[in-house]
Amino acid sequence: MRLEEYIKNRLADGRIGEDVGGIISQLADAAMVISKTIRLSGIEYDLGAETGAENSDGDEQKTLDVLAEDIIINHLKHTAASHILSEEQDDPITTGQDGQVMVAIDPLDGSSNIAVNVSVGTIFSLMPRQDAPIACAGRDQLAAGFFVYGPQTTLILAVASDQAPQCFILDDRKNSFVAVGGAVSIPTKTEEYAINAAYAEHWFPPVQEWMRQVLAGKQGAYGKAYRMRWVGSMVADAWRIFQRGGVFLYPGDKREGYTDGRLRLVYEANPISFLIEKAGGMATNGKDAILDLTPESLHQRTPLFFGATQEMTRLNTLHHNK
Numbered sequence: 001m002r003l004e005e006y007i008k009n010r011l012a013d014g015r016i017g018e019d020v021g022g023i024i025s026q027l028a029d030a031a032m033v034i035s036k037t038i039r040l041s042g043i044e045y046d047l048g049a050e051t052g053a054e055n056s057d058g059d060e061q062k063t064l065d066v067l068a069e070d071i072i073i074n075h076l077k078h079t080a081a082s083h084i085l086s087e088e089q090d091d092p093i094t095t096g097q098d099g100q101v102m103v104a105i106d107p108l109d110g111s112s113n114i115a116v117n118v119s120v121g122t123i124f125s126l127m128p129r130q131d132a133p134i135a136c137a138g139r140d141q142l143a144a145g146f147f148v149y150g151p152q153t154t155l156i157l158a159v160a161s162d163q164a165p166q167c168f169i170l171d172d173r174k175n176s177f178v179a180v181g182g183a184v185s186i187p188t189k190t191e192e193y194a195i196n197a198a199y200a201e202h203w204f205p206p207v208q209e210w211m212r213q214v215l216a217g218k219q220g221a222y223g224k225a226y227r228m229r230w231v232g233s234m235v236a237d238a239w240r241i242f243q244r245g246g247v248f249l250y251p252g253d254k255r256e257g258y259t260d261g262r263l264r265l266v267y268e269a270n271p272i273s274f275l276i277e278k279a280g281g282m283a284t285n286g287k288d289a290i291l292d293l294t295p296e297s298l299h300q301r302t303p304l305f306f307g308a309t310q311e312m313t314r315l316n317t318l319h320h321n322k
């Protein structure tokens, strides 16, 4: 099944409106352009180059961050999206369209990896339009997904009425995303975790205790040996978890500005958590489900733990008992 058919089926049975269908279709077209652009990186232009500017969160903006956002915004102009909430913009963009859907985007997650040929991606969240365009709670999203630009260009997507996410791979020959595999489901248990262990000295006690038991292997409280992966692009770690299970942790820590971690609620944690819960996993800030958090500002950060329910439950217990 091609993505076009996935959208057409949901339009036909009324599970999505024309606004949502049109936005998903245009995001897929934008992703195809971004994918092609990345492959020319270092030939046509130095995409990893810094623009000298910073985004609202103080991250150095790479050429591709800005280019990817431009490509996406230009495609969304052909849709009814009323507002665009972007990591690269201080404030929401009001498009003037009368549609009832807002789009939150991280145009290029992991952009520092471009210069070293490591997978990066685009994360998106579709939300009901609301007057003050600060986003809705994640549980009210209309659809969410992300693209990964790696050895393959892939997409994982779910709309609100889907029971599980669906994965797609871009078939360059047909200029179309083709569905692969069935309903995505994350195993409740895992031996594989993703965390940047370089920050261990800065972690708060609950995460330090969880890691202590994990690193204790069979002699630890969790009684098994684990293995670690850390790509430095959340979309790449997340894609792996949707394919073979695991957990991802970006906790808050004692570093200045990192009390709530690094990842942003509206356009990173919410869309990923929407997919995770639909795949039978859990996504939490250590205490509450991410999807139940009410955004107070566009770029607010949140500690983010997601994946296998057994490990998420352990982390929640450690945080509640601290």
Ligand code: P6P
Pocket: 109, 110, 111, 112, 196, 232, 233, 234, 235, 262, 263
């Ligand atoms: P660190 C990329 O900048 C990102 O937002 C996520 O994609 C990634 O998981 C994380 O930051 C990497 O953070 O602190 O390990 O560089």
